[in-house]
Amino acid sequence: MKPFTFDQIPVMMNKIHDKLEYLEKLILRISNVEENKEELLNIQEASKLLNLSVSTVYSKVCKREIPVNKQGKRIYFYRHELMKWIKSGRVKTYFEIQNDIEKRSKI
Missing domain, CATH: 1.20.5 (Single alpha-helices involved in coiled-coils or other helix-helix interfaces)
Incomplete structure (x- = not known):
């Protein structure tokens, strides 16, 4: 300087x-x-975030398809856990799959 x-x-x-x-x-x-990250959501807020009906969210909870926290008769969701769950369902593009194959073949 x-x-x-x-x-x-x-x-x-x-x-x-x-x-x-x-x-x-x-x-x-x-x-x-x-x-x-630590924001806690109720069923209605989680339903709105996921753009799913409340009954669909309840169904996913019963099937253990979605991360949930239960306290007594109430269920709660952490926003960051729901976002992580959504991102886990991401489908790779053809280009990403091809890159993965090339990286593995180099090993």
Whole structure:
């Protein structure tokens, strides 16, 4: 880093201020993601998130197809577990399958 002159101090302070604001926004975004990880949903909220009817969600719970937490007669879902469950059903593209095959054949 080069030394700067007295006349450059306002410009440098402005840059520092902008960078601090950017870092502040990043930290807030990360903390919001962490809070959402532990967000607990009831059956109606889970149904809305998954875009499934409440009865379909109950059916999946009974068949143990979906991650659920039960406390007494009530069932709860963690948002991050539901998102992980949705992502686990992702179908690979032809290109991804081809890359996997090539990687395995190199081993």
